[in-house]
Amino acid sequence: MSRLVVISNRVSVPTSDVGGAQGGLSVALAAALRESNGVWFGWSGEETEHFSGHINFQRNFGVATATIDLEPHDIEEYYNGYANRTLWPLFHYRVDLAEFERGFAGGYERVNARFADTVVPLIEPEDLVWVNDYHLIPLGQKLRERGCRNRIGFFLHIPWPPMPLLLSLPSHRELVQSMFAYDVVGFQTKDSLEAFRDYARVQLGADFGDDDGVVHEGRSIRAIACPIGIDTTEFRASAEGEVARGVFEQMRASANGRTMIIGVDRLDYSKGLQERFLGYERFLAANPDKHGAVFLLQIAPPSRGEVQSYQEIRAQLDALSGRINGEFADAEWVPIRYVNKGHPREQLAGMYRAARIGLVTPLRDGMNLVAKEYVAAQDAKDPGVLILSRFAGAAEQLADALLVNPHSPEELADAIATALAMPLTERIARWRRMLDNIEAEDVIWWRRRFTDALEASQPQAAN
Ligand code: GDG
Secondary structure, three states: OOOEEEEEEEOOOOOOOOOOOOOHHHHHHHHHHHHHOOEEEEEEEEEOOOOOOOOEEEEEOOEEEEEEEEOHHHHHHHHHHHHHHHHHHHHOOOOOOOOOOHHHHHHHHHHHHHHHHHHHHHOOOOOEEEEEOHHHOOHHHHHHHOOOOOEEEEEOOOOOOOHHHHOOOOOHHHHHHHHHHOOEEEEOOHHHHHHHHHHHHHHHOOEEOOOOEEEEOOEEEEEEEOOOOOOHHHHHHHHOOHHHHHHHHHHHHHHOOOEEEEEEOOEOHHHOHHHHHHHHHHHHHHOHHHOOOEEEEEEOOEOOOOOHHHHHHHHHHHHHHHHHHHHHOEOOEOOEEEEOOOOOHHHHHHHHHHOOEEEEOOOOEOOOHHHHHHHHOOOOOOOOEEEEEOOEHHHHOOOOOEEEOOOOHHHHHHHHHHHHHOOHHHHHHHHHHHHHHHHHOOHHHHHHHHHHHHHHOOOOOOO
């Protein structure tokens, strides 16, 4: 395998040889970097008064990382601004929340150029360069402008929006054209891939070759769907490990005979938390016999607290959970346990396993790894039921979940009732098919599929 240079906004520094507390993505990338003796480059998360291009090199558990600090206005305009206030909402179909400010766009270009300037000297001629996510879409082009002729791939972790939505971005054309600097571009779903091809055909007049090729102004790239998976084997093992078993017992004891429903999401408007609470409220209103018999544990660690729309969604959820609890609770039962704090990964595994229903109802999601983690954590003899939004990328692979429209409180309420009544044989049959899928298409499969496609592409010819 060629040496891999992974570039993403943030870098996850390994904390052990095997991952443990870290997510599947960082474990899989760390394994690839170890095997190929590669390096992971990105922002440290720290501020500096004056950007100097200084790189902090580290090697932890066999993985080399290289990080840079950014100036406060870089963080404001590039990260909080263009990435999280323009692209994130727009790509999640929330044009109403997207802010289009020239300062943000300028900061995005500047920081992508800074990434390119600092990483270029680290790239050797035969390296495979793998750029990740919406923070760095134009990076490939900036690398080309600096003479980089390596094979460069780009993977988008969030949805690619349909053409009419993308047209509302003032610099949509430049952004999409910059994708043609890559050799391979990867999307989570066929749906996102189709939306990209649609834009390329209608707006750029691109041609389509065999083998996923998209040709624009003489540049031919491969555009593929490459759904990300989880570390299924490890996560299953951790759900049966000591920490998870302890948490499982505690959860069962604190449930006191009640059936638990679980949701685990970063506190983000794309995750459909308000709609989920409203659907659960509808279920409670329609099923008085279930009062006191079920409860919803919603874990929602806050994220992106500097961005106003995140402050607003947090306040709205505080109010909504309070209102529902006030309306339905009695002295011994609270219908929603709403927890704004993160939990170690092994503990989450135990919580998933203790829940009869996994409620994963984003309004839009590139993939959604929680859905796959919930399935992986289940007991083969008594698995729970996954209720999954049709608008999560994961729905393309997990068709055996109860698929719902997250905007409809009735559908959510009906799905909760169906899941609670589902016989064991049906639960097992559905779960088995979902597990087969997440075992076959795990995070190692994902990483290989992408790097194999990149390795198979032709290096750029010299000009
Ligand atoms: C983006 C895309 C795509 C959550 N709470 C805790 C915790 N988590 C972990 C989960 C899961 C991860 O965070 C969240 O992943 P998701 O996929 O659900 O969502 P995003 O953060 O929005 O990720 C998404 C993903 O990229 C990968 O391509 O699937 O569509 O939006 O692993 O378990 N982890 C710990 N404690 C918590 O409290 N340790």
